[in-house]
Amino acid sequence: MARTPARRPTLRDVAERAEVSFKTVSRVVNGEPGVSGVVVGRVQTAIESLGYVPDERARRLRQSTSPATSIGFVLVDVSNPFFSAVLRGLEDVARARQCLVLSASSDQDPVRQDQLVETFLQRRVAGMVVVPCDDHLGPLTSEIIQDVPVVYLDCEPKEHLNDLVRTDHYAGARTMTDHLLAQGHRDIGFLGDDPSVFSAGLRFAGYRDAMHDAGAEVRDEWVLTGRHDQFAWHRLVREWLSNAPRRPTAVVTAQNFVTIGAVRAVHELGLARTLAMVAFDEIDLADVVQPGITVLPQEPRELGRRAGELLFGRIDGSVEPPTRELRLSTLVERGSGELPVSVTSG
Amino acid sequence: MARTPARRPTLRDVAERAEVSFKTVSRVVNGEPGVSGVVVGRVQTAIESLGYVPDERARRLRQSTSPATSIGFVLVDVSNPFFSAVLRGLEDVARARQCLVLSASSDQDPVRQDQLVETFLQRRVAGMVVVPCDDHLGPLTSEIIQDVPVVYLDCEPKEHLNDLVRTDHYAGARTMTDHLLAQGHRDIGFLGDDPSVFSAGLRFAGYRDAMHDAGAEVRDEWVLTGRHDQFAWHRLVREWLSNAPRRPTAVVTAQNFVTIGAVRAVHELGLARTLAMVAFDEIDLADVVQPGITVLPQEPRELGRRAGELLFGRIDGSVEPPTRELRLSTLVERGSGELPVSVTSG
């Protein structure tokens, strides 16, 4: 069973019904002056009875100097609360300018990322915010991006210059590791996303450098990385903690899904008061779990807002040198990061 | 400081560079046959050197019978993990059809919802998924929606018929309440979103009816509702539990933010093993908190997928009678919902 999709009414249909020229209808639709009250009324009646809705695409086609009507956002995965909060922040800024946000998930696939960038260009977005997977930038560095402004978020490609907003991943991870070192821990593990991902790489570097500077050893078997969801992390951490010939006394978890999986495993194994933990990203109920999880929160919504402000600055024509905005919140101590070195652990 | 936004290259620019007619360029861009290999190569070189990207809007303007290129999603708030997971499910389905999802948050404001519906119509989306705030439907019932298919998600307007996918809020809340009643609880409170919101209203009704059927009293002072974030819920529940002349022995929390705030308050006041709790929606770390939080999870990503499947079915021309798909997961018992009636509580 199928139905023929009816053609939507156009300016001409309305004009015919109202017995005026279609240019007059255009005037009424756009609230332009120079139409008598009687005619306005007649046109409006016709619009309503026909259910006329102007075609945005046709409208923008002829207009060259019109305000931005949509921006794009290439993120990693909307179902990750970090990114959905960023999206909300971006939406906040866009909404104030009557602008729509087109967003889609790359799943950290460079091919998909390229497709999305090109799709957004085809839609003629006024600009875009991109979370670049890695140093692969595809169309973002090529001729095709032209004068469409781009703001990088969360990740920062090596070679390419654009406005950038992100958390200071490196400093954050150092702070987290230093915090554990200050409690006397030397045997500190690291659990995080694949280091080939820019943000994850920096977080690992922060951990590693903090360890080196303190003269503490980074042992390969205490570094767990990869791209996993919270359930895979749970299994991974459980097996790791169960089978390790020697366990660290503390761990740094470098991302929200990692933390959720790790916390679950640690609690299952009854190690919650034995294995110290400091986590990147805020997590729901992190303060209710016993002990509370010490976290270095990010401010995702604020990141999204700032990215939006920078982007619209460019759209409005700013030619300032690229801004590089690194943000860092302060550590929230809740207990898990302040556990002393446990004798039973080593 | 400002810069003149450069005009993007068009088919004609490419044609000039490649020394062919613009129609030939169009053929190459669309991979149509009937162009000699030499010419194809020349055109492709010109496309790349100019950074030509076809204008999607212009393309669709003339095409009447082209596949869906975008669908709309009016949700309540992307930063709510429930909705962002739904969005991801919808994106999964849309992506397989090379289709973009335009989404925006209504914040449960009917005026904003109407604006979004109209904005999507202006963009000529092939269809949309809508979480209708309340019985206000605005353009959704009027002439202007025309033949643009709509699928309702999460909420279900009284009067208006469309495909619908949602959790069975009523049955879910009954199940939750019955579970507490089965443990011997009679004094059961309800904490939830404003009942004027469709889903919240149904959840309250499920609670109320379960109570009535069991001959248990619904006391006004044990019903807390309103539109709050998790922090406001935390304060509200803390004050309520602190000042209540008589506390219930159990509560039903009817939404994720409510639960997070309530759990925090309950733990702060040392009531976690005294006040039984069953919660709507899955929450991170709900299994790690002590006692674990008994929840009735939803399957947001699956809801999004199903909504997408129904929507594309309509877009493809289905004229079947509207589908009404209610889903219900089973209760996950973790401890908080299995606490016995506490003598210290009443």
Add this chain to the structure above:
DNA sequence: CTGAAAGCGCTTACAG
């Protein structure tokens, strides 16, 4: 106050 013409960047339908 109102309208006829040209054009936005493309596709469709037709011609050579």
Add this chain to the structure above:
DNA sequence: CTGAAAGCGCTTACAG
């Protein structure tokens, strides 16, 4: 295999 014409639904620029 290639191209000139007409048209998609609008806006701009000009005329009365």
